[in-house]
Amino acid sequence: MLPAPSIWGVYAHLSYSLAFMALGLAMLVAARLSAPVLPRRALWFFAGFGLTHGLHEWLELGQEVDLVGTGVHRLELYLGLASALALLSFLLLLQAGVEALIFCSHWRRASRYLPTVLACGWVAGIIWNSPRGDWTAWREWQLTVDAAARLALGVPGTLVAAGSVWFTAEAPHCRDSRRIRGNLRAAAVALALFGVFTGLEAPPVALFHSWHGSAVAVLASYWLPVKTVRMVCGFAFTVLAGEACIVQAWRVVSTAERAREELFSVVAHELRAPLNTLGLAVQLLDRGRKEGGSAVSEERVLSNIRASTRRLTRMVDDLVDVSHLEANRLTLHVERADLPALVRAAIDRAAGLTEGHPVRYRCAGDCPPLELDPLRIEQVLDNLLSNAAKYSVPGGEIVVEVTPGGADVTVSVSNTGPGIPPSDLALLFSRFYRGQARKEGRIDGLGLGLYIARMLVEAQHGRIWAESDPGRSATFRFSLPC
Numbered sequence: 001m002l003p004a005p006s007i008w009g010v011y012a013h014l015s016y017s018l019a020f021m022a023l024g025l026a027m028l029v030a031a032r033l034s035a036p037v038l039p040r041r042a043l044w045f046f047a048g049f050g051l052t053h054g055l056h057e058w059l060e061l062g063q064e065v066d067l068v069g070t071g072v073h074r075l076e077l078y079l080g081l082a083s084a085l086a087l088l089s090f091l092l093l094l095q096a097g098v099e100a101l102i103f104c105s106h107w108r109r110a111s112r113y114l115p116t117v118l119a120c121g122w123v124a125g126i127i128w129n130s131p132r133g134d135w136t137a138w139r140e141w142q143l144t145v146d147a148a149a150r151l152a153l154g155v156p157g158t159l160v161a162a163g164s165v166w167f168t169a170e171a172p173h174c175r176d177s178r179r180i181r182g183n184l185r186a187a188a189v190a191l192a193l194f195g196v197f198t199g200l201e202a203p204p205v206a207l208f209h210s211w212h213g214s215a216v217a218v219l220a221s222y223w224l225p226v227k228t229v230r231m232v233c234g235f236a237f238t239v240l241a242g243e244a245c246i247v248q249a250w251r252v253v254s255t256a257e258r259a260r261e262e263l264f265s266v267v268a269h270e271l272r273a274p275l276n277t278l279g280l281a282v283q284l285l286d287r288g289r290k291e292g293g294s295a296v297s298e299e300r301v302l303s304n305i306r307a308s309t310r311r312l313t314r315m316v317d318d319l320v321d322v323s324h325l326e327a328n329r330l331t332l333h334v335e336r337a338d339l340p341a342l343v344r345a346a347i348d349r350a351a352g353l354t355e356g357h358p359v360r361y362r363c364a365g366d367c368p369p370l371e372l373d374p375l376r377i378e379q380v381l382d383n384l385l386s387n388a389a390k391y392s393v394p395g396g397e398i399v400v401e402v403t404p405g406g407a408d409v410t411v412s413v414s415n416t417g418p419g420i421p422p423s424d425l426a427l428l429f430s431r432f433y434r435g436q437a438r439k440e441g442r443i444d445g446l447g448l449g450l451y452i453a454r455m456l457v458e459a460q461h462g463r464i465w466a467e468s469d470p471g472r473s474a475t476f477r478f479s480l481p482c
Helices: 007-031 040-064 073-106 109-129 135-169 178-200 208-209 214-222 224-293 296-328 339-349 375-389 449-459
Strands: 335-337 359-363 371-372 399-406 408-416 462-469 475-480
Touching: 007 040, 007 224, 007 375, 040 073, 073 109, 073 135, 073 214, 135 178, 178 399, 224 296, 335 375, 339 375, 339 399, 339 408, 359 449, 371 475, 375 399, 375 449, 375 475, 399 449, 399 462, 449 462, 449 475
Parallel strands: 359 399
Antiparallel strands: 335 371, 399 408, 408 475, 462 475
16 A cells, blocks of 8 residues: 655655755855865765755655655655665765764774775665565565664764764864854754754664654654754754855955965065165176276175075076966976985085085985985975075084885974974965064065975875974974885
């Protein structure tokens, strides 16, 4: 016998489908932001969950309206599709949680294959146990699959996803915004409640005797409509997560605008000094030519011209590199190279950048050949050596060390000096970031050297970071995979 239609079921499924479609679309938009508040991969899976679950509710709506009286076989098809979509949506939600935990809690990358393994097992079990031709058996099987999907996958998957959203609120890029942290925490609570009510809404089947009629029992005992509360929790998660993404997008735009304004002021300030030097040098040369100046004074003027020209060239090269890196138009010429030999050669060629500071090199073991771009790695070393010389005490020693590891090789550049304040460590590799000494005008530069170094290292699948002992030393390290 076919189920009778219910007007309340129609309203519930329609509201549900709209809520989850809105969630999917909101997460799709959030995933397209330049700096999303949640990991991009997790946002794609959240979007897939919302759209898939919304389609599931549309099929349930079709069961309530269009399919009544159209025949058992067609109803079997739609019920089977609805069960498959429900299962897929819970797996996508679990995958979203796993991806976020890999990003913010450093779970093993192999854990991202767990939902795929579960999906394969479920599909095999569904195909093996599916009934043939008997409507009563088919309906019981479909309800059992739906209940097991909700209890064994829906509830755990939702709680994992909620936990991942909560842990993301504690990530470094969210800590400086109380509004984003609050929205993400509230979204995590809403998602966890959605998961609890997902389990309460499991249909009564023989496989779960203790769960029989739980949603009905909750409604009868506490006047709490489970399906309505579940829908409200879904809406709340959509609104809160979307609000966090909007705030993050506004922060990115505001930061970019401030960076643009600061870039103009910094470039104007930094270009003025070498241009003034060049103008003064031309005047001195012209005066010396008229008055018959000495060769020594002319050589001094020419030396100033060469230094100013190098400074201008370096700033222009940095700006060009940044534009290429951010437009993904940087071309790498990767080849097998001996990293220790490359580091030694780079130290010799950077003697002008480290003038007045002895540079000591050491290698802590045998280093295998690496696949890298030698010119770009030398550019990274030039930036680190120049930075070490600028912030070192006069005559302070610079130590460059190559340390082979199990899966990668680490290069470190250390200097003695005032070190780096803890508040600056997280911002050192940002675009146009200038430390206190640069802001006060004691050290020149656009604040692009470390940003370019980070982009070049990451383009070769490595990572770069800084360590500091305030008041004594600072060390910059980057590692490249073997």
